[in-house]
Amino acid sequence: MLIFLTLLSFLLLLLTLAPLSHCRYWWVRVWEFPRVQLLTIALILAFAASYYEFDSTLWVTCLQVITLGCAAYQLFWIYPYTALSRKQVADAQSDWTGTTLKILVSNVLTPNRQADKLLALVEQEKPDVLVAVETDQWWEDQLKPLEQDYPWLIRCPQDNLYGMHVYSRVEVRDAKIQFLVDEAIPSAHLLLVTADGLEVSLHCLHPMPPSPTESDESTDRDAELVMVGKSVEQRDIPVIVTGDMNDVAWSRSTRLFLKVSGLMDPRRGRGMFSTFHASYPFLRWPLDHVFHSKAFVLKDLRRLPSIGSDHYPFYVELLYHPQQGAQQQKLSRTQDDEKLAKEVLNQVGGHEQHVHRPGE
Template sequence: MAWIIIGLLTGLLVLLTLLPLSRHTAWWVRVWDFPRLQLATLAALLIVAALALLDLAHPASWALLGAAATCLAWQAWWILPYTRLWRKEVRWAVEDGRPLRILVANVLETNRRHELLLGLIREHQPDIFVTLESNARWQQQLDRLSDYPHRVACPLENLYGMHVYSRLPLHDAEIAWLVEQDVPSIHTLVELPGGHSVQVHFLHPAPPSPTENDESTERDVELLLVARRIENSHAPIIVTGDLNDVAWSTTTRLFRKISGLLDPRVGRGMFNTFHADHWFLRWPLDHIFHSSHFTLAGIRRLPHIGSDHFPVLVDLRYHPAELDQQGLDADAQDRALAQEKLQQEDATPGEVPAPGRQSRLSIAPGHGQHV
């Protein structure tokens, strides 16, 4: 009986490990990019169970052990960069950098525990914060924060509302609808003390799921549009938001390769933000990527705010000159894959606003406002 149970579970593990190797964009394939830590844990448990319960004199037992061990090694390859066992991609901050503190919070549109988030903002005093899934009710509550005079608001009732609040001046702010007509993104220039400016892109693409998009194409294309737009730029850039994709997925890695941006979590931890209510099903969906102009002073997952996401707080230090920090590099195959995905939606990187390159405020009527 033990052999049958371990054999069936090992077969399932192998299947779920192999599925993401496919380029198929169906949600039921791409969803297995997410639980790599959980699958690695299952593989480890199966190895222990096989060693304890199976007859190791039988070749079939070693076949099961080998399959589970191979799956464990493969899953670990993806997630190990997000542990302290890996080399840090972003340097720890030095004192002479200009501080920039950013808070990212998917608030869950139906969540009415506004004071929990407001309390965290008052406690941690971010320079900029962005809320995802925020509607007019959330905007009414957030507008009470008088310390944040610079704002871009896009209240929606479809789970894709977005608000940016800043102590620092915002320039060339634009709300864009890059791939889907009801899924916005916000692009702006943030003016730091001393006159330096940082280009920031706030994103929240729709996920592949049975209740959203049947495929990951729309999400993938939005990420790659932004990546291609900022590729080869030497300007200080930050991309942040709920990307509805895990840090280690093929798509997010491709985004990092094309854009050249760095991930401050590499070598430090996963900082899983979703699902806030289920400790056994958590992965990193809320991200802050940045150019090599920044070092890291701190990164924290903040307490529960009543949402299905935890907020995340990142302390950066800005340096006018790019530092020698190395992320992921794109090869010819990566660029071909990115182009192939963009062609699926007939999308061009020029559609992505590049604050600082133009001076405009273009918001679709009825969709948003700039305050």
């Protein structure tokens, strides 16, 4: 039993330390995802080492130091995404007035044939903007009834699990589909203009994840996030970046994106709202996101019921209130962050100027 605990403890240590490297291979980067699961395993191993009586007390103590150290490290990363942490985005108060925007993001899963569930969900929630990814021509045809209430539509149906459709009740201007780092991976960039004249730059992403079936490395995903992040940093109008980022909220790459963009994550201080995988509760983490500029505060944040996909839909309602939003604290950025962002872009020959800035 002691040999078994020892092997598991050192394997846990290896998986915990692996993401510290700058290696971008999928089999390294993937261990940023299951931090909650690794934390749970670490605590179980620490308990097991103390529960059983072994001849070598010193060795058991060493194993407990290793496992509890791993647990503390994993907790460091996920703590900001618990209700115990300070909220990064303020809660909108009932007496605060202003323009609201309701965003619903849904990775529909291309082979999923339960489009009626998404249509019913849209009818129930009535978002201002629906961002649907992994949509092909079949999904476009099934979602056609939405066009009556959502007259502005940006469409890019694809059969490669990277199609994208954006449906909007709010007026859309200067919309553009781009393929920033891969000719098969689209992103949508558009200007929302509300009835009271508020202009919001909306960017919808679905980069390729590092995985054995997708991309051997995280380079393209990380570069797309950095490109968009740096492109929106100096915008003088509010910004929203949303989609299935194929990256967990607590990863170094998402953290870098928040730093270079200056955007806010409404999850921080509220919970994980894990959206993937819908069918496996123990293998679940937050992959679908809505990030926004400081001018917004939060009215509502929810993970919505399943529509038959491997992702749960994600819903955010924002209130434009720049006076209160100005008090919110974005993540601080260092010279090392700038250096890392530049290195990421250089690996794909990318630049923030390649990203369409709607309204300019």
